[in-house]
Amino acid sequence: MKRIQLHNLRRILVMRLDNIGDVLMTGPALRAIKAALPHTHLTLMASPAGSQAAALLPWVDAVLTWRVLWQDMGSLPFDPAREWHLIETLRAGQFDAAIIFTSFSQSPHPAAVVCKLADIPLCIGQSKETAGALLDIELAAPPDELHQVERNLRLVEALGCPVDDRSLTISIPEAARQSLASKRWTYGITPDAPYAVLNPWTSCAARTYNSSRFAKAARLLGAATGLPVVVVGTEKDREQSAALLEAIGSTAFDMVGQTTLPELAALIDEAQLLLTNNTATMHIADATRTPQVVLFAGTELAVQWQPRHTPTRLLTRPTWCSPCYLFTCPYQQECLDISPATVMAAASALLGNGTSPHLRGIS
Numbered sequence: 001m002k003r004i005q006l007h008n009l010r011r012i013l014v015m016r017l018d019n020i021g022d023v024l025m026t027g028p029a030l031r032a033i034k035a036a037l038p039h040t041h042l043t044l045m046a047s048p049a050g051s052q053a054a055a056l057l058p059w060v061d062a063v064l065t066w067r068v069l070w071q072d073m074g075s076l077p078f079d080p081a082r083e084w085h086l087i088e089t090l091r092a093g094q095f096d097a098a099i100i101f102t103s104f105s106q107s108p109h110p111a112a113v114v115c116k117l118a119d120i121p122l123c124i125g126q127s128k129e130t131a132g133a134l135l136d137i138e139l140a141a142p143p144d145e146l147h148q149v150e151r152n153l154r155l156v157e158a159l160g161c162p163v164d165d166r167s168l169t170i171s172i173p174e175a176a177r178q179s180l181a182s183k184r185w186t187y188g189i190t191p192d193a194p195y196a197v198l199n200p201w202t203s204c205a206a207r208t209y210n211s212s213r214f215a216k217a218a219r220l221l222g223a224a225t226g227l228p229v230v231v232v233g234t235e236k237d238r239e240q241s242a243a244l245l246e247a248i249g250s251t252a253f254d255m256v257g258q259t260t261l262p263e264l265a266a267l268i269d270e271a272q273l274l275l276t277n278n279t280a281t282m283h284i285a286d287a288t289r290t291p292q293v294v295l296f297a298g299t300e301l302a303v304q305w306q307p308r309h310t311p312t313r314l315l316t317r318p319t320w321c322s323p324c325y326l327f328t329c330p331y332q333q334e335c336l337d338i339s340p341a342t343v344m345a346a347a348s349a350l351l352g353n354g355t356s357p358h359l360r361g362i363s
Contacts, residue, residue: 007037008096009040009122010039011094012037012099014043014099015101016045016101017050018047019203020049020050021279021280021305022103023046023051023057024170024283026152027169027170028166029099029155030042030057032161032163033059034059042059042060042062043063043095044064045063046065051065052260055262056265057170057171064093066086066089069082069083083114090118091118095118096120097121097123099159100115100155103151104141105325107127109125109127109129112134121136124136124137124155124159125138126139126141126155127139128141137158139154139155139158144304146303149168167308168309172265172266172269175262176262176263176265179260180263183255183258194227195227195228195253196218196225196227197232197267197271198232198275199232199279200275200276201234201277202279204299204327206324206326209295209338211240213338213343215243216247219248221344221347222249222250228251228252229252229275230255231245231248232258232259232267232281233256235256236257238256271290272291273293273347274293275343276292276293278294278297278305283307286308286309286310286312289309289310291310291312292312292350296314296316297329297335302314313349313350315342315343317334317337317338319335
């Protein structure tokens with residue numbers, strides 16, 4: 001393995017090319033790099049969706065937004081000029097090193113090829129296969145069951161940066177808190193009043209709990225506790241939100257598609273409880289230490305992604321087909337066959353836990 005002089009690394013490219021939650025889980029690794037190399041300039045290369053997470057990661061100095069061909073799902077046309085433009089863009093960055101963060105099922109080698117063509121002298125990654133001299137520091141893949149945060153931290157430690165804090169954290173801009181406060185007034189949510197947040201949708205159908213069941217659980221929660229339930233989601237979720245909001249009833253507040261990612265993080269940070277699927281909001285709640293009930297589908301191994309630092313009830317049913325890693329379930333989503341009453345019971349258990357600072361004054 002190549003010996004590294006850390007003080008020579010002035011400009012580092014960190015690549016995480018998936019979604020928001022994946023980028024958020026690089027936070028501990030980015031924090032460790034900045035702690036060891038406070039004067040190093042960190043550029044995050046991420047997908048259009050994942051780039052939004054940079055606003056919550058104060059260790060990032062610049063963002064390069066790019067949809068890469070090797071992780072595209074077939075929407076990008078054949079365009080060699082586009083790929084050459086990426087190489088030229090990276091070359092212009094004059095990076096001393098590239099750290100290629102991947103999940104257990106991804107290869108770092110396509111990214112390493114691009115980095116080498118862009119004359120980046122040091123590439124770091126981990127993979128189940130080897131590819132000669134593409135990676136200057138190449139770690140053998142850890143067990144698939146390793147948590148994603150720990151998988152990321154392995155690369156930082158291989159670089160030579162000590163890791164003092166392995167927890168997931170984010171930094172919410174004060175401007176986002178202020179703009180959220182204004183929006184809460186607009187949507188009728190009284191300042192300082194307790195509330196729960198419901199994020200009932202994901203970008204993957206196989207990971208999405210039945211919305212009518214989520215609505216019933218939220219209605220039960222509101223009736224039992226008096227907590228307003230703030231429903232959130234993306235702009236594209238608005239077309240399916242009306243029926244869910246109507247089913248929840250008078251305790252529901254509609255903020256679907258009405259928050260930026262930093263505002264959503266502030267909303268979750270100030271909530272008593274989050275109800276969610278396995279999606280980015282789960283990681284935000286872990287970082288803000290907000291208690292949460294997670295409907296966790298059998299598409300992934302929970303040990304790879306589950307919250308580690310906040311009170312959590314992870315609800316799932318074991319099935320023979322898990323983990324399937326599918327976007328659409330070919331069966332009946334038996335892994336998410338969880339009753340609203342069970343969701344409500346899990347929420348009640350968390351709200352009765354007086355050890356959480358989010359629950360002061362709630363009985």
